[in-house]
Amino acid sequence: MLTLCVRHVLSRRLSSFTSKHCTRRRCSTSHTDGLDQASTLLRLCVDRHYISPGQTNIELFERGMCCSYGPLGMELRKNLLDQWWHSVTRSRAQVFGINTLSSSRDKAVDELGQLRIIESDHLKQILDKKELSKNQLIQEVHMFLQRSPSMRRSLLQGALEEFVPSLELVNKKLPFGLAETGPCFQPSDGSGCPSEVTQTSLVWFCSPRTSSQWLDHWMRQRLKWWRKFALSPSDFSSSEVPEEELEEAASCGVRITYNFPWGPKSLETLWSRGNAELLHVHKGVRSKLQCRDGRKSVPHVVSITGNMDRGAMAFLSNSLQELKREDGKQKLLQRKVLKLHPVLAPVKVALDIARGGTMELRHVCEGLLQEFLEAKISIWPGYLETLPTSMEQLNARYDEMGVLFTVVISENTLESGLLQVRSRDTTIKETMHISEIRKFLSRYISAADNT
Amino acid sequence: MLTLCVRHVLSRRLSSFTSKHCTRRRCSTSHTDGLDQASTLLRLCVDRHYISPGQTNIELFERGMCCSYGPLGMELRKNLLDQWWHSVTRSRAQVFGINTLSSSRDKAVDELGQLRIIESDHLKQILDKKELSKNQLIQEVHMFLQRSPSMRRSLLQGALEEFVPSLELVNKKLPFGLAETGPCFQPSDGSGCPSEVTQTSLVWFCSPRTSSQWLDHWMRQRLKWWRKFALSPSDFSSSEVPEEELEEAASCGVRITYNFPWGPKSLETLWSRGNAELLHVHKGVRSKLQCRDGRKSVPHVVSITGNMDRGAMAFLSNSLQELKREDGKQKLLQRKVLKLHPVLAPVKVALDIARGGTMELRHVCEGLLQEFLEAKISIWPGYLETLPTSMEQLNARYDEMGVLFTVVISENTLESGLLQVRSRDTTIKETMHISEIRKFLSRYISAADNT
Numbered sequence: 001m002l003t004l005c006v007r008h009v010l011s012r013r014l015s016s017f018t019s020k021h022c023t024r025r026r027c028s029t030s031h032t033d034g035l036d037q038a039s040t041l042l043r044l045c046v047d048r049h050y051i052s053p054g055q056t057n058i059e060l061f062e063r064g065m066c067c068s069y070g071p072l073g074m075e076l077r078k079n080l081l082d083q084w085w086h087s088v089t090r091s092r093a094q095v096f097g098i099n100t101l102s103s104s105r106d107k108a109v110d111e112l113g114q115l116r117i118i119e120s121d122h123l124k125q126i127l128d129k130k131e132l133s134k135n136q137l138i139q140e141v142h143m144f145l146q147r148s149p150s151m152r153r154s155l156l157q158g159a160l161e162e163f164v165p166s167l168e169l170v171n172k173k174l175p176f177g178l179a180e181t182g183p184c185f186q187p188s189d190g191s192g193c194p195s196e197v198t199q200t201s202l203v204w205f206c207s208p209r210t211s212s213q214w215l216d217h218w219m220r221q222r223l224k225w226w227r228k229f230a231l232s233p234s235d236f237s238s239s240e241v242p243e244e245e246l247e248e249a250a251s252c253g254v255r256i257t258y259n260f261p262w263g264p265k266s267l268e269t270l271w272s273r274g275n276a277e278l279l280h281v282h283k284g285v286r287s288k289l290q291c292r293d294g295r296k297s298v299p300h301v302v303s304i305t306g307n308m309d310r311g312a313m314a315f316l317s318n319s320l321q322e323l324k325r326e327d328g329k330q331k332l333l334q335r336k337v338l339k340l341h342p343v344l345a346p347v348k349v350a351l352d353i354a355r356g357g358t359m360e361l362r363h364v365c366e367g368l369l370q371e372f373l374e375a376k377i378s379i380w381p382g383y384l385e386t387l388p389t390s391m392e393q394l395n396a397r398y399d400e401m402g403v404l405f406t407v408v409i410s411e412n413t414l415e416s417g418l419l420q421v422r423s424r425d426t427t428i429k430e431t432m433h434i435s436e437i438r439k440f441l442s443r444y445i446s447a448a449d450n451t
Numbered sequence: 452m453l454t455l456c457v458r459h460v461l462s463r464r465l466s467s468f469t470s471k472h473c474t475r476r477r478c479s480t481s482h483t484d485g486l487d488q489a490s491t492l493l494r495l496c497v498d499r500h501y502i503s504p505g506q507t508n509i510e511l512f513e514r515g516m517c518c519s520y521g522p523l524g525m526e527l528r529k530n531l532l533d534q535w536w537h538s539v540t541r542s543r544a545q546v547f548g549i550n551t552l553s554s555s556r557d558k559a560v561d562e563l564g565q566l567r568i569i570e571s572d573h574l575k576q577i578l579d580k581k582e583l584s585k586n587q588l589i590q591e592v593h594m595f596l597q598r599s600p601s602m603r604r605s606l607l608q609g610a611l612e613e614f615v616p617s618l619e620l621v622n623k624k625l626p627f628g629l630a631e632t633g634p635c636f637q638p639s640d641g642s643g644c645p646s647e648v649t650q651t652s653l654v655w656f657c658s659p660r661t662s663s664q665w666l667d668h669w670m671r672q673r674l675k676w677w678r679k680f681a682l683s684p685s686d687f688s689s690s691e692v693p694e695e696e697l698e699e700a701a702s703c704g705v706r707i708t709y710n711f712p713w714g715p716k717s718l719e720t721l722w723s724r725g726n727a728e729l730l731h732v733h734k735g736v737r738s739k740l741q742c743r744d745g746r747k748s749v750p751h752v753v754s755i756t757g758n759m760d761r762g763a764m765a766f767l768s769n770s771l772q773e774l775k776r777e778d779g780k781q782k783l784l785q786r787k788v789l790k791l792h793p794v795l796a797p798v799k800v801a802l803d804i805a806r807g808g809t810m811e812l813r814h815v816c817e818g819l820l821q822e823f824l825e826a827k828i829s830i831w832p833g834y835l836e837t838l839p840t841s842m843e844q845l846n847a848r849y850d851e852m853g854v855l856f857t858v859v860i861s862e863n864t865l866e867s868g869l870l871q872v873r874s875r876d877t878t879i880k881e882t883m884h885i886s887e888i889r890k891f892l893s894r895y896i897s898a899a900d901n902t
Binding site: 068113116133180185193 | 507
């Protein structure tokens with residue numbers, strides 16, 4: 001069955017490809033093909049400096065955890081977090097950003113899987129106390145543990161705590177939201193090593209009777225957001241959380257999932273949580289929590305929690321195209337292109353010198369580089385490279401990096417001011433005047449941002 | 452002596468103030484005055500939603516640690532981190548951003564003050580093992596501790612680890628730098644509670660013979676950067692670290708300090724670190740670390756580490772002016788203004804309706820709000836406020852929030868399209884057409900950014 005499927009794909013690929021006609025490699029029914037795609041993706045991510053090498057690191061990334069990112073992965077996740085932030089805080093006037101601590105001194109919390117941050121020395125000092133009996137020792141370690149700050153597993157608790165000071169800010173008027181992004185820590189799944197996730201969180205406070213409408217509203221907004229940056233939007237989907245998987249406090253929930261080659265995984269979860277947790281955090285003092293919506297009720301909470309490490313991987317997976325085409329001489333060429341959305345692409349433009357570059361050309365490059373840096377367009381200084389590489393090899397590398405455009409400066413540029421611009425998506429090379437290139441790129445990126 | 456000083460300041464203030472003539476309240480010789488200024492600053496930070504209320508939180512903030520930030524503080528620190536990022540990664544082509552984990556599984560590390568993240572349950576399970584003798588118990592806890600990930604105290608270690616994969620990126624060419632920002636965790640100073648700091652880090656790799664020039668270069672750059680955003684730049688200064696305070700690995704260091712009302716505190720430290728740590732992290736394998744600078748030497752490291760929680764507080768402290776002036780009726784008016792630099796100010800513009808606002812005016816506000824949000828100008832939706840407040844009270848509040856401009860829409864706006872714009876810094880009110888306001892603000896902010 002599997003073999004059949006792979007063969008079908010392969011034959012379809014080989015037969016349907018003519019020059020300049022490309023298709024996407026995707027076969028959701030084949031597990032082998034999925035694993036194959038996954039390993040291609042992970043290899044590319046390491047080779048092209050999206051993530052740092054090393055098996056442990058790659059596994060973290062694959063599991064949707066925070067890992068060591070190389071320059072490109074770091075920039076991609078940063079772009080994603082920026083987009084999330086703009087979309088959430090700028091969609092409505094009533095969303096405020098906050099920043100809470102990643103560790104909390106709240107002694108009341110002690111649930112299953114609690115992570116605590118401790119000073120080794122202090123614990124060792126207790127262990128070294130020769131005068132203690134075994135029971136006394138156990139007692140002291142328990143007390144020490146109780147005093148140690150706990151690490152947050154989500155950003156929810158912090159937002160619930162910030163509800164009261166924020167109420168004053170909005171004059172006790174509902175609805176409003178508190179947004180935050182930051183690292184959260186999750187207990188190990190048996191490996192003994194807790195792990196880190198970069199979460200995004202919007203906690204939305206609204207009147208009890210509107211909470212289900214708001215859950216709907218945010219679900220539509222969020223799905224639209226994920227799809228906006230996708231090459232193949234249908235891989236992002238939403239579904240209601242089945243009753244048996246509901247979080248304790250939640251009455252209903254919706255999940256946004258991405259269909260990875262290795263199966264669907266959740267990117268963001270929206271919960272309608274009622275007001276029990278809010279009351280619990282504020283020790284049941286209703287008077288502190290009441291708003292001016294006529295009925296003086298305690299607001300209900302809708303939480304929207306995303307995992308941006310997995311989000312970054314979803315867009316990498318979604319944008320990787322393996323293209324094959326025959327060139328004029330009937331040779332089969334293979335090309336891997338990371339067609340990341342222009343606002344997400346970590347490098348917008350690579351700057352290179354045609355073969356036989358002189359010092360004069362380097363000066364032109366340095367001028368252009370400065371111009372791009374000032375316009376906040378991220379640029380790859382390919383001209384600094386001292387190893388000779390063919391233009392074809394360079395293009396292949398930039399395509400794998402997801403670089404939007406490659407600009408090549410040549411002797412001709414010194415005479416006429418003209419340079420060559422190659423597009424990642426069309427592979428077409430255009431000639432453009434050096435004075436126009438920055439504006440062209442700015443316009444291209446902002447046009448992609450506004451669609 | 453103290454009383455004399457305070458009286459001197461007070462009398463100077465009262466005599467020299469005429470209408471529109473203001474002076475700054477600062478008396479570095481008086482400790483009382485310093486404490487007074489500190490408490491004014493902290494009170495304002497809580498009242499105006501820079502930081503969350505609560506004694507513990509305020510103390511964290513005062514000590515230059517990460518605390519719970521309200522919407523304004525969160526935005527201020529975000530602006531500061533963005534500026535740092537742009538200044539460092541865009542100053543040169545050879546600076547790359549990275550992202551490393553805040554906890555490390557490296558078992559070799561076990562220095563004094565080591566923080567570890569543990570799962571309470573696991574430790575409790577060990578304590579519950581009735582069959583263990585006291586010594587066996589101690590043994591097991593030690594092993595458990597050894598297996599637990601350690602929390603990073605700085606971003607240096609991560610950058611040193613990323614050196615090898617980055618070498619390939621730059622074709623083994625020096626110099627280059629790795630930039631990162633993120634939370635770091637510091638052992639307690641006796642309180643038993645470790646704390647969190649938002650660090651910025653640039654780790655610069657260069658040839659041994661150039662390291663002292665680079666230390667100089669970055670010191671000048673960094674001091675210039677801090678002073679760029681200051682109202683009174685001389686409060687930011689640099690000094691060499693005395694030999695007895697040098698970090699173990701460092702041969703020399705420079706500190707950038709801010710002169711807080713309660714004394715000078717370090718904001719950023721630059722160390723010339725040699726290459727011992729780099730060799731240590733990579734287990735002495737010189738061949739992996741060598742670069743192509745002719746001599747195949749192991750690079751030297753210059754580290755530049757900042758504390759952006761304290762940095763945010765420095766700018767708050769630096770920009771707080773307490774102004775007094777007599778109005779026409781010889782009444783003494785007191786005004787507190789947070790004159791934050793335009794690019795740092797968390798709210799650029801507040802949008803309000805003149806008394807007696809109608810639904811129509813609210814619609815105008817919503818249109819303008821959307822326009823500002825799209826232009827990424829952070830706006831305060833004052834018009835949503837339903838409690839009646841006088842324009843004077845509003846201005847006083849916005850000045851304390853550091854809002855650059857206040858825009859007031861009135862009935863007149865509906866007829867003529869004109870609105871009123873008040874500047875925080877000049878207190879002058881101008882009339883402007885509604886179609887011009889966004890451009891005016893964008894220009895104002897970008898002009899301030901480029902000076």
